Amino acid sequence: MSGADDLLSSLRPNWKLWLEHDGQYVFGPGAYAILKSVMETGSIRAGADALGMSYRYAWGVIKRIERKTGLRLLETRRGGRAGGGGAEVTEAGLQLVRFYSQLHQAFERAASRLAH
Secondary structure: OOHHHHHHHHOOOOOOOOEEEOOEEEEOHHHHHHHHHHHHHOOHHHHHHHHOOOHHHHHHHHHHHHHHHOOOOEEEEOOOOOOOOEEEEOHHHHHHHHHHHHHHHHHHHHHHHHHO
16 A cells, blocks of 8 residues: 555545525534524523633624524523523524534535545
């Protein structure tokens, strides 16, 4: 086996998948992780904490996507001092998460087939 064969057999494809609208970034792995984390924790703050990011950053990501798409991704409830607040991913947010996940899985399958 040549050196090139050795190298080629050890290479694996890698990519970063994101979604664009009118040529502008709309949704990618960070936004996907935020929505998934909110789905799991029921809170933007807890979701951001679980990802090691600030609440302000996570909320900013969601708000930018909402502005660019015109879709509401989260429904929030105020908590105040007594607590009880939280967030829920809307149906539009769930559709975006599913769509991104399906695309990502398709890329994974294609890369796996090509790499072997």
